[in-house]
Amino acid sequence: MTDDDLISAAREAAEQSYSPYSRFPVGAALRFADGSVTTGTNIENASYGLALCAETVAVAKAMAEGVRGGLEAVAVTGPGDMPITPCGRCRQVLNELAQLGGTDPDVLCVGPDTVQRVKLSDLLPHAFGPASLT
């Protein structure tokens, strides 16, 4: 699974977006050390503030299947002209899984023509996480 494959998986996930309110479909794909990939997309709600972001859905799917570590890379895609960077809540949710497994994943923020690669620790420096509670 190359980075391009991961980006394709995120774009494919966005095709299932339920975003009738924002009309802003987002896709996320998580790649793990064993080569497996878990995807997510944003799921909105008539009570607007209850929207679930694509990255959060992907992390929840993976953890509900028992995954607790090995997060190596994350790709996030959106419909706009700019690369999508995970929102603050999603950074925190991604950090939980990353810190649990002792990894600092690459986050591929995907735009129409460009991909910005950043470390999660650069998106969320000085993170509060499970290690903070020990």
Ligand SMILES: O=c1ccn([C@H]2C[C@H](O)[C@@H](CO)O2)c(=O)[nH]1
């Ligand atoms: O990192 C982000 C930022 C936003 N969204 C979704 C939430 C909402 O459904 C839509 C517009 O904000 O995009 C995500 O899925 N991930």
